[in-house]
Every structure is written in C-alpha cells, then in structure tokens.
Amino acid sequence: MDVTNRYIARVLEKIADYSEILGENAFKVRSYRRAAQTIESLDVPIAELLDRGEAIPGIGKGIGAVVREILEHGESPLLKALEEKVPKALIRLLAVPGIGPKTVGKLIRELDIDSEAKLEQAIQAQKIRALPGFGAKIERRIAEALRAAHDPNARRPLADMAPIAREICRTIARLPGVDRCEIAGSIRRVSERPKDVDLVVATRQAKTVAEAVREVAGTGHVTAFGPDKVSFTFEALWPIPVDVRFVAPEQYGSALLHFTGSRAHNIFLRQRAKMLGLKLNEYGLSHGDGRLETFADEAALYARLGLPYVSPELRDDAEIFAPARVRLLDGLISSEDIRGDLHMHTRSSDGGNTIEEMARAAYARGYRYIAVTDHSASLKVAGGLSVERLKAQVEEVRRIETRLSEEWGAMFYIFAGTEVDILPDGTLDYPDEVLAALDFVVASVHTSFRQSRETMTARLLSAVRHPYVDLIAHPTGRLIGRREAYAVDMEAVIEAAARYDKVLELNASPYRLDLNVDHLRLAAQAGVKIAISTDAHNVSELEQMHLGVQYARKALIPRSMVQNAMDPEALIAYLSRNRGKIRPR
Numbered sequence: 001m002d003v004t005n006r007y008i009a010r011v012l013e014k015i016a017d018y019s020e021i022l023g024e025n026a027f028k029v030r031s032y033r034r035a036a037q038t039i040e041s042l043d044v045p046i047a048e049l050l051d052r053g054e055a056i057p058g059i060g061k062g063i064g065a066v067v068r069e070i071l072e073h074g075e076s077p078l079l080k081a082l083e084e085k086v087p088k089a090l091i092r093l094l095a096v097p098g099i100g101p102k103t104v105g106k107l108i109r110e111l112d113i114d115s116e117a118k119l120e121q122a123i124q125a126q127k128i129r130a131l132p133g134f135g136a137k138i139e140r141r142i143a144e145a146l147r148a149a150h151d152p153n154a155r156r157p158l159a160d161m162a163p164i165a166r167e168i169c170r171t172i173a174r175l176p177g178v179d180r181c182e183i184a185g186s187i188r189r190v191s192e193r194p195k196d197v198d199l200v201v202a203t204r205q206a207k208t209v210a211e212a213v214r215e216v217a218g219t220g221h222v223t224a225f226g227p228d229k230v231s232f233t234f235e236a237l238w239p240i241p242v243d244v245r246f247v248a249p250e251q252y253g254s255a256l257l258h259f260t261g262s263r264a265h266n267i268f269l270r271q272r273a274k275m276l277g278l279k280l281n282e283y284g285l286s287h288g289d290g291r292l293e294t295f296a297d298e299a300a301l302y303a304r305l306g307l308p309y310v311s312p313e314l315r316d317d318a319e320i321f322a323p324a325r326v327r328l329l330d331g332l333i334s335s336e337d338i339r340g341d342l343h344m345h346t347r348s349s350d351g352g353n354t355i356e357e358m359a360r361a362a363y364a365r366g367y368r369y370i371a372v373t374d375h376s377a378s379l380k381v382a383g384g385l386s387v388e389r390l391k392a393q394v395e396e397v398r399r400i401e402t403r404l405s406e407e408w409g410a411m412f413y414i415f416a417g418t419e420v421d422i423l424p425d426g427t428l429d430y431p432d433e434v435l436a437a438l439d440f441v442v443a444s445v446h447t448s449f450r451q452s453r454e455t456m457t458a459r460l461l462s463a464v465r466h467p468y469v470d471l472i473a474h475p476t477g478r479l480i481g482r483r484e485a486y487a488v489d490m491e492a493v494i495e496a497a498a499r500y501d502k503v504l505e506l507n508a509s510p511y512r513l514d515l516n517v518d519h520l521r522l523a524a525q526a527g528v529k530i531a532i533s534t535d536a537h538n539v540s541e542l543e544q545m546h547l548g549v550q551y552a553r554k555a556l557i558p559r560s561m562v563q564n565a566m567d568p569e570a571l572i573a574y575l576s577r578n579r580g581k582i583r584p585r
Contacts, residue, residue: 005039005046006540007167008070011079012036012063017094018082020101023109034058039067041352041538043361047071089116092238093145099138106131120146155193156238157481159510162187164236165197172244175212177205179249184259190313190550192480192513196241197234200256206246213244251283253295258282260312268318272305280305313554331558333532335549337565340369341542343419343442343473343505343533348393349374350382352538355393356400359414361539363404369413369568371440372397376420376429379446387434390418394438413568415439415575419473424448426462428469435468436579442505444473445486453487460488464496467578471531471563472497474507474514482511490519498526501577503563506532508548509541520555531563 016032019025038058039046046067049056059067070076083091090107093099107113110131111122119142122128129139165183173181178201182188185198203209207227214222217232224231227246234240247255258266259282273280278287284294285304295301299309307321308329314320320329344358345351351358355372362370374393375384385393394416401414417440421429428435428443435441443463451459463469475493476485497504504523507514512535515523523530532548534541552562559565566574 003047003071003074005042006163008046008067009036009040010163011070011076012039012066015066015076015079015082017101018079018086018091021086021090021105021108022082023105031058031060031063035063035067037352037538040540041357043357043539087113087115087119089119089146093142099141103133103138106133116146153195154238155195156240157511158187158190158192158194158513159480160236161194161197161240162510164234164240165199168197168234168242169199171216172199172201172209172213175209175216177203177209177212179203180252182256184245184256185243185261188260188312189262189315190547190554191316192516196243198259199242199244200252200259201244201246202249202252203246204248206248209246217242245282247283248294250294250296253297253299253301254280254284255282257298257301260315262316264317265310265315265320268321269305269307272307276305311550311553313550316554325556328556328558331560332553333549333557333559333562333565334553335546337559337562338367338532338545338549339567340367340371340413340564340571341534341536341545342371342415342417342440342471342531342564343373343507344370344536344542345374345382345419346372348389349379349384350537355397355414356404357539358536358542359400359404359412361542363408363412365542365545368411369415369571371415371417371442373417373419373440373442375446376418378421378423378429382446384421384429385418387430390430390434391437411568413572417441419444420469421446422459422463424451424459426459428463428466432468435466438468438579440471440575441469442471442473443469444475445477449477449483449486451486453489456486457489457492460493461496464493464500464502469502470575471503471505471533473505473533473535474512475504476514476516476519478514478516479511480513485514490515491522494519494523494526494528497523497528503529503531506530506548506552506557508532508534508544508551510544510547513548513551517551517555520552520557524555524557524561528561529563530557530561533564 012032013036016029020029035058038056050068066076066078090104090113093104094101111127113119113122123139123143128134128142129136165187169181169183172178180202182200184200185196186194187197201209210227210230213230214225222230222232230244232242234242245255245259270280273285278285284292286292302309308326310320319325341362346353346355346358359370375382377384377386397414397416405411417438418430419442422443422445423429424447460472463472476488476490478485504515506520520530530552532545532552534544536542
C-alpha cells in the first residue's frame with residue numbers, strides 16, 4: 001500500500017467520523033480533523049518530517065503515534081477498534097446527502113440501531129422520520145442507500161471511486177513481474193458516477209501476477225480467476241467490483257483502448273477496422289492470414305486506423321469522429337494552457353495553508369497568477385472574513401506578491417479577492433465599496449439551498465448583474481452523490497452572464513464538477529467564458545485542475561473560452577472593465 005499524506009489524512013478523518021458517531025470527546029474529534037487537514041496540506045511526506053523530529057502543528061504525541069502506526073503497517077488499530085463498534089450499515093450512511101456523523105450517532109443512541117436489520121425495521125416502522133431533524137426525505141434517502149449497498153450495478157461518485165482505483169493500481173504496479181498498471185473504464189473517461197473499477201496490467205508473467213493479485217484481493221473476495229483476468233470485490237463503504245486484465249506489453253495499447261470504452265466508441269473502431277479488412281479486439285488487429293498486429297500504445301492504434309487520437313474523456317460515444325467535432329480537437333483546452341487558478345482558500349478562512357504557501361505551490365506548477373478568495377463574513381462556519389480582516393488580507397497579498405516576484409525575478413500576480421456569499425435575498429455579503437477595492441470577486445451560494453426555482457434564479461441573476469462580480473462559482477451547488485443541484489434556471493443565468501460579460505465556473509472538485517457538461521456546452525454556445533477553478537483548500541487540492549481540464553474537454557470547451565488560460569495582461573484588462581484599472585498599483 002502506498003502510504004501517502006492523503007491516505008493518512010483519510011484514515012484520521014475516518015477516526016474523527018467514527019469517534020463522533022460514538023459520541024466521544026468533541027475536542028478529540030476536532031483534533032483528528034485538524035490533523036487530517038494539516039497532513040494533507042504538507043508539501044513533503046509526513047514520514048520525512050517525523051524522521052527528522054520536526055514539530056508539526058496539531059500533531060501531538062497521541063496523534064503522532066497513530067500516524068506512525070499507519071506509516072509502518074498501512075492501517076490503524078485505533079480505526080479498526082472504532083469500526084468494530086459501529087455497524088457497517090450505519091457507516092455507509094455517511095455517504096448519504098444530509099447525513100453526517102452526528103446524525104448516525106443519533107440513530108444508534110435514540111433508536112438503539114446496531115445492525116442493518118434494525119435499521120430496516122426502523123425504516124418500515126417510520127421511526128426515523130419522527131426523530132428531530134430527520135423527516136421523511138432523509139428516511140427515504142437512508143432506504144435508498146441500503147438498497148444501493150446490495151446493488152452490484154449501483155454507481156458511486158467519481159470522487160469516491162477514483163482514489164480507490166488509484167490505490168489498487170499502485171499496489172498492483174509494485175508486484176513483481178508487472179510492467180505497467182493503468183485505470184481504464186468509466187473512471188478513465190471521467191464519468192461522474194462509475195459503477196466499477198477496471199484496470200489493465202502489462203506483464204510477461206500473467207499467471208504469476210494473477211496469483212499475486214488474488215492474494216492481495218483476498219480469496220474470500222475473488223469472484224473470477226484466470227491467467228488473463230482477476231475479478232474481486234473491494235470493500236469500502238459499499239462493495240466495489242474490480243476487474244484486472246493482464247496483457248503482454250506489446251498489446252497494452254489495444255487492451256487499454258478496449259477496456260476504456262465506451263461501447264459505442266469501440267463499435268465505431270471495430271467497424272473502421274472492418275473497412276480496412278481487419279478485425280479489432282483487445283489484443284490488436286487480426287489480419288485475414290491469422291497474423292496479429294499489436295500496439296503498445298493507443299495513439300499508434302488510432303493512427304493505424306487512420307483516425308486522430310481521442311483522449312479518454314472524449315470517448316463516451318462515437319460522435320467525436322464527426323467531421324465538425326474532429327476539427328475541434330486541436331483547439332480544446334489542455335492542462336498546458338492553464339495560466340493560473342482563480343478560486344482558492346487559505347488559513348484566513350477554512351483553508352489549510354498560508355497565502356505564500358499557496359502561491360509557491362502555484363508557481364511550482366508553472367502558473368503566472370492566482371486569486372486568493374477566502375470566504376466572506378456571514379459564512380462563520382468557514383471562518384469568513386470581516387471587512388477589517390479582508391482589508392488586512394489585501395495588504396498582506398500586496399506584500400507577498402512584491403516579495404515573491406522579486407525573489408523569482410518575474411512578475412507573479414496574486415489577485416486580492418473574495419468568495420462573497422450571495423445572501424438569500426440576492427444581495428452580497430460585503431458592501432459595494434469593499435468589493436470595488438478588490439482585484440477579483442467570486443460570488444456563490446452557500447445557504448438556503450431549498451428556495452424555489454424562481455427565487456434561486458433571481459438570487460443568482462442579481463449577482464450576475466452586480467458590477468463588481470467577476471465569477472459565479474459552483475453555479476448549481478451540487479455535490480455529486482451527496483447533494484442535488486438546487487432548483488435554478490441555468491439557461492437564464494447563462495444568458496445573463498453573456499449579456500453582462502461575466503464568467504461561470506467549472507469547479508474542479510471531483511464532488512462538484514459544477515457546471516456539468518450540458519451547462520458547459522450551453523455556456524460555450526452563448527459565448528460565456530469559463531474559469532476552471534480548483535476551489536483548493538490546501539496545496540494538494542491544486543492538483544484537481546487536471547480533472548477540471550479533462551471535464552472541460554468532455555464538454556468540448558476550447559482554450560479560447562477559458563478565462564484562466566488568459567495571459568495575466570489580458571486577465572487584468574478584463575478585471576479592470578468595471579472597477580477601474582487594477583494595475584499598476
């Protein structure tokens with residue numbers, strides 16, 4: 001197992017969740033959550049810091065010992081002990097929208113639910129809806145979660161599935177005899193809700209590697225076994241089906257292409273091969289004389305079929321081969337086009353790193369600018385900044401920008417901004433004179449999600465029309481698998497954004513991916529600029545930009561429509577349109 005900072009942080013978060021479910025000391029719960037956030041935001045492996053004896057804020061002797069156990073054994077005895085006290089059926093409820101550890105704890109303590117059977121009985125007797133703070137809607141979601149837990153075809157959020165796939169693939173890649181392992185299937189195509197994990201392994205020792213994979217999976221979880229395939233169930237919050245395919249290295253390209261899919265895409269490729277007098281399968285191209293033509297990479301196979309290379313996120317169907325769409329391929333946004341990140345949080349609100357740490361991490365990625373957009377005053381749960389604290393932060397941003405630019409010998413722009421709340425009545429959380437003094441204003445909804453469609457639409461339109469708002473963030477408020485999008489007329493919002501020259505966000509968090517593909521395409525058709533933003537709360541989350549770019553490509557967004565593909569000079573000109581020239585200072 002690859003014991004990364006992120007993996008350790010997830011273990012500590014689970015310890016916090018289970019401790020909260022069991023009603024343990026609130027200080028302990030908070031300590032583990034803070035420690036998880038700190039570890040995930042570190043620039044270097046925590047193992048190195050511990051080995052050097054360096055003090056890490058929020059990591060005392062107790063949590064430090066837990067971290068060392070995870071590093072040494074890949075697991076935590078404390079977490080295992082807590083897991084034994086919480087019924088698995090209730091742990092699964094943590095993934096249900098509107099259900100958190102406190103809520104699960106209530107089910108245990110107030111209804112004495114300690115098994116799946118008792119949970120089902122409570123649902124049938126409608127006892128859950130009678131609890132304060134629950135209601136019929138939550139009860140229905142719990143019932144749906146129970147059904148999904150036993151559905152082998154149930155789909156889970158990409159944010160949950162992709163890390164599991166990466167973890168399994170890294171483990172297999174380290175096995176003796178494995179040349180390569182890569183994720184295929186719907187996860188590789190950046191589907192929002194994959195149903196399983198598909199892996200392709202290149203090896204010349206398929207039988208030996210298959211035996212090793214079976215051992216890693218645990219024989220009790222293996223559902224199919226052979227020299228070219230091992231299928232098993234990975235136990236997470238839900239059982240997740242995993243298929244591992246083994247091919248020779250020279251067949252790797254055709255196998256990866258085949259098992260990435262989609263079915264419609266593969267059918268088109270097979271028909272194309274047939275036109276050339278060939279037969280395509282996962283092993284390569286078969287000739288009439290029985291000869292097999294193999295391909296070590298996908299691009300060579302596409303080229304052999306006389307087709308342009310199509311990246312995985314574009315393979316959901318065969319429409320990408322239509323001439324009008326083929327012409328778009330070269331102009332689509334790519335990760336290399338990104339010049340900066342315009343939505344992030346620091347320790348000033350609910351982030352895990354300082355302004356300077358975020359700036360250095362962005363510079364290391366080759367960016368030329370960032371916008372610091374901490375939360376506004378009314379969002380107290382996220383440490384929103386008062387007007388006075390915001391003004392102090394602006395001055396701090398100016399100082400850090402000057403110092404870092406001098407250090408690096410090139411101008412690195414740090415735009416002083418905010419993620420200002422759009423309040424329930426459509427007004428903004430800061431007065432106009434405060435917003436006018438900022439470089440960049442992100443506006444978003446964080447409260448009152450259940451307003452009517454008309455009210456929510458009017459609320460967003462009010463922000464779009466505001467002269468000092470530059471970007472509407474996560475415009476539909478969805479959290480995939482956790483919270484449905486609020487009711488809003490996105491066509492009206494997109495039309496207004498075009499009219500008022502405002503930018504809409506593609507939030508690259510794997511739980512959000514908001515705007516969705518359909519809305520992104522509508523925005524592009526309307527000529528609305530898109531900002532691909534990470535909404536990063538620590539330096540590691542800046543990595544989410546790549547996912548955001550893949551998702552934008554899925555929607556066929558060209559680089560010319562992406563605001564943070566602009567050079568800083570063009571961006572500054574845009575930001576100066578309503579508030580006066582923001583440069584030079």
